[in-house]
Amino acid sequence: MQAYLELEARKKRVAALNNAMGILQWDQATMMPDGAAPARASTLAELSVMVHEMETGSALSDLIERAESESGQLDSWQRANLREIKHQFTHANAMPAALVEKLVLAQSESEMTWRQARARNDFKSLAPKLDTLFALKREEAEVKASVMGVTPYEALLDQFDPGRREVQVDAIFDDLEQFLPGFVQQVMEKQAQQPRAVMPAGPFPVAQQMALSHEVMRILGFPFERGRLDTAHHPFSGGADGDIRITTRYDESDFTRSLMAVIHETGHALYEDGRPAKWLGQPVGNSRGMTLHESQSLLLEMQAARSEEFIRFILPTIRRLLGGSGPAWEPGNILRLYRRVEPGLIRVFADEVTYPLHVILRYRLEKAILADELRTDDLPLAWNDMMEQLVGIRPTDDRDGVMQDVHWPEGIFGYFPTYSLGAMAAAQLFAAAKRDDADILPGLGRGDVSPLFDWLDRNIRSQGCLFMPDELIANATGAELGTAAFKASIRQRYLE
Amino acid sequence: MQAYLELEARKKRVAALNNAMGILQWDQATMMPDGAAPARASTLAELSVMVHEMETGSALSDLIERAESESGQLDSWQRANLREIKHQFTHANAMPAALVEKLVLAQSESEMTWRQARARNDFKSLAPKLDTLFALKREEAEVKASVMGVTPYEALLDQFDPGRREVQVDAIFDDLEQFLPGFVQQVMEKQAQQPRAVMPAGPFPVAQQMALSHEVMRILGFPFERGRLDTAHHPFSGGADGDIRITTRYDESDFTRSLMAVIHETGHALYEDGRPAKWLGQPVGNSRGMTLHESQSLLLEMQAARSEEFIRFILPTIRRLLGGSGPAWEPGNILRLYRRVEPGLIRVFADEVTYPLHVILRYRLEKAILADELRTDDLPLAWNDMMEQLVGIRPTDDRDGVMQDVHWPEGIFGYFPTYSLGAMAAAQLFAAAKRDDADILPGLGRGDVSPLFDWLDRNIRSQGCLFMPDELIANATGAELGTAAFKASIRQRYLE
Numbered sequence A, B: 001m002q003a004y005l006e007l008e009a010r011k012k013r014v015a016a017l018n019n020a021m022g023i024l025q026w027d028q029a030t031m032m033p034d035g036a037a038p039a040r041a042s043t044l045a046e047l048s049v050m051v052h053e054m055e056t057g058s059a060l061s062d063l064i065e066r067a068e069s070e071s072g073q074l075d076s077w078q079r080a081n082l083r084e085i086k087h088q089f090t091h092a093n094a095m096p097a098a099l100v101e102k103l104v105l106a107q108s109e110s111e112m113t114w115r116q117a118r119a120r121n122d123f124k125s126l127a128p129k130l131d132t133l134f135a136l137k138r139e140e141a142e143v144k145a146s147v148m149g150v151t152p153y154e155a156l157l158d159q160f161d162p163g164r165r166e167v168q169v170d171a172i173f174d175d176l177e178q179f180l181p182g183f184v185q186q187v188m189e190k191q192a193q194q195p196r197a198v199m200p201a202g203p204f205p206v207a208q209q210m211a212l213s214h215e216v217m218r219i220l221g222f223p224f225e226r227g228r229l230d231t232a233h234h235p236f237s238g239g240a241d242g243d244i245r246i247t248t249r250y251d252e253s254d255f256t257r258s259l260m261a262v263i264h265e266t267g268h269a270l271y272e273d274g275r276p277a278k279w280l281g282q283p284v285g286n287s288r289g290m291t292l293h294e295s296q297s298l299l300l301e302m303q304a305a306r307s308e309e310f311i312r313f314i315l316p317t318i319r320r321l322l323g324g325s326g327p328a329w330e331p332g333n334i335l336r337l338y339r340r341v342e343p344g345l346i347r348v349f350a351d352e353v354t355y356p357l358h359v360i361l362r363y364r365l366e367k368a369i370l371a372d373e374l375r376t377d378d379l380p381l382a383w384n385d386m387m388e389q390l391v392g393i394r395p396t397d398d399r400d401g402v403m404q405d406v407h408w409p410e411g412i413f414g415y416f417p418t419y420s421l422g423a424m425a426a427a428q429l430f431a432a433a434k435r436d437d438a439d440i441l442p443g444l445g446r447g448d449v450s451p452l453f454d455w456l457d458r459n460i461r462s463q464g465c466l467f468m469p470d471e472l473i474a475n476a477t478g479a480e481l482g483t484a485a486f487k488a489s490i491r492q493r494y495l496e
Helices: A003-031 A032-054 A059-068 A076-094 A097-119 A123-148 A152-160 A167-192 A206-219 A254-272 A291-303 A308-322 A331-337 A353-372 A376-390 A416-435 A440-445 A450-460 A469-477 A484-495 B004-028 B033-053 B057-068 B077-093 B097-119 B123-148 B152-161 B168-192 B206-219 B254-275 B289-304 B308-322 B331-338 B354-369 B376-390 B416-434 B440-445 B450-459 B469-477 B484-495
Strands: A228-229 A237-240 A245-249 B228-233 B236-241 B243-248
Touching: A003 A059, A003 A076, A003 A237, A003 A245, A003 A376, A003 B033, A032 B004, A032 B236, A059 A440, A076 A123, A076 A291, A097 A254, A097 B004, A123 A152, A123 A331, A123 A353, A123 A376, A152 A167, A152 A291, A152 A353, A152 B004, A167 A416, A167 A484, A167 B228, A206 A228, A206 A254, A206 A308, A228 A254, A237 A254, A237 B033, A245 A254, A245 B033, A254 A291, A254 A308, A291 A450, A291 A469, A308 A331, A331 B057, A331 B123, A353 A376, A353 A416, A353 B206, A353 B440, A416 A440, A416 A450, A416 A469, A416 A484, A440 A450, A469 B440, B004 B033, B004 B057, B004 B077, B004 B228, B033 B484, B057 B077, B097 B123, B097 B308, B123 B152, B123 B354, B123 B376, B123 B469, B152 B289, B168 B354, B168 B416, B168 B484, B206 B228, B206 B254, B206 B308, B228 B254, B236 B254, B243 B254, B254 B289, B254 B308, B289 B416, B289 B450, B308 B354, B308 B440, B354 B376, B416 B440, B416 B450, B416 B469, B416 B484, B440 B450
Parallel strands: A228 A245, B228 B243
Antiparallel strands: A237 A245, B236 B243
């Protein structure tokens, strides 16, 4: 197994570079002085090129082939590691260097243009940059598809959710598209008959919100000895192996946004922290793609923390730390507040019921773009029409329409589905966990996450990339990924 | 000049790794959660090995040789860059990989043992670790000396102060050893006739000291758009090209320590920030060794900031931000406070007059260790004898004697002289600057550092490694590095 061990040594080195980049990116978003941006971009670019070189080439290809011929000597984790090494190689090596370079340039230009175009509501200035970028993404998708034997869209999706097929996504999204609009209608009607949820009145000083964030993270078992919380423009979970850095931002008029962001990112962080220690630095020790990652953040944010049990437990803490009093702070109102459904134009502000509709729209449009069935100039109209059809509201400008997300201007295709596939997985995993351990909900009611986390550690976090995403979900829940648990969970929460 | 350009490309990559390590090390000292220490150590070790590999080997040696044959096509900066590239190669390539590995291990063991041995005042437990380490350092010094054609001590000194010769250091230190003890006596006698300097009474809350640090840094032109100040166990200046991170620590009973540390580190930071932008990432764009670096921090701390002009200018700001009032805050007392000479046992607390005596002691002893003329077991006695002879006080335990510094347990030999050579250079540069521009002292009196900084930018900061350290000093001051300016400056400050 000499060839295999040589691969492990190479991957250890790649991991050191990735860990360094993880901290540099966190620093860039939280600590770095603005004027250091060009120098930092150049350092990160150089390290990325080094990683790319270490992930490609015929020497590596030969080594993988030799390791595969030794696979009888490998145990199951080593075999899975070899499969993941080959998967990374396939993605990296499929890309001609010239295409990589053109993509980096086109992404950077299009993203910079997007920042200004969005502020000025000026899609026309963005369109030619997108057009160039989309053409390159089509080339990437086709090149990879031919190597991997999948459809072009699947080739991009596979980077974020390995092994995922279009037919699976179509089945889940078709189902949701059928179900959700009528369901939203029902919920709105029920909501209309109830007292209107009232937002507790601020301001909520940042220092108090920070204290609340830390206290909630403590209750949720965030490992502060191996991680920290800071402030950034956007909430994210990052850092390095064994050193998890999460961020949030604070709005003094609304404490719930930051609180929910912190819970969401804590879910991501606990997944990272719970990976098999022995395999950190090797591909098999990674988290199992973005659908699974999102399942862990949404399970905490949408399933566990929004359970009636947890809200009743945490409310006194929130009131104590923020000094809240009055009718807006009564449990009944807070529960209604957290279960408000309201169709809107902006994905990142959407509630969990309408959120998948935003994702379905993007999924359909990005497939059309990749298939060259939709001209870039026609994108705003297509967006607005589909938004009206799916969500029932029509954007009045492109800022709140096609230009709201950074993903396409950054050349990120095939990522959007994982948000909603993650929501499906979160509901399915939470249902399975509750079925396996009846103390999970009562635990949340007393602020004890250990029953839930024991289950997650055993079934998800400790598994790394031992299995493919679908196997992992099926092993944990006894079923294929589907919509049933999600539908049941929102029915129970919003209609019962 | 293809070979030369290939060398530049390689160095750009090494710089990216060094910049990444600079930020990782800063993060480790300021932000990193404690539990991430093992993971961070492993990442830094892997990146260091990568750098070492990129700095050595026959391919690089060939490339340097080819570039040297093209040197007719290179301009003066490129030629200097090639000289520096070769210098780095010589140091790195001289070391057999096995020796590097043994040294890393021995340094780590000896430094860990030192932490505990120092706390317990137990030199006996440290001695065997030092013994092993010293033997390896002797091996390193001899290996490098034979490649470089210098003495073993010079081979180590050369890493920190390229081109420096023992005979130069001996001349300067012999001179100081002759001069300082009698001078200290004179100053002590004069001090005894003056009112005793009184320390302003605290406590000085950390938040107020932080505000003062930032205000003083602003006055001194610290580039906050490309740098920041944070808190760490020890003051240092670090970070990356174009991104200067300095640190300090706060003592609520004594604001002067933190303030002086901040000014000192700002001096280091301004040197880093003032290097030639075009050459950042190439060896010729680096600062010109530790003697020059220390000259820049000490010039700011000991020459500029302790001038009567600057102290009178800054005092109202200090009083305003710290709320100071009463006789201890009168300019006369503050000036006396900053010009107090008091022989002591601890180098880092020493005043500028007795400081060189501490360095001379270390210089003599580390030369004896390297020459194998002093047994490790005899080191404490030799230390105490020499301390008594040079400074006039005898340590009562090894904690305040031979175990006070981390340098030897970390395997750092040849570094100590640069502290005092830097002090000589600081005085010499400041004298030359004042001679060249009569507005420098009046500028400091009105809080305007631009006359001084224009001179430093032109003569030192912008010069990178275009010249060797001695040439740089001679170009700037018209004289070789010596003791005259230092002696004149302390005579003027302490006796006039």
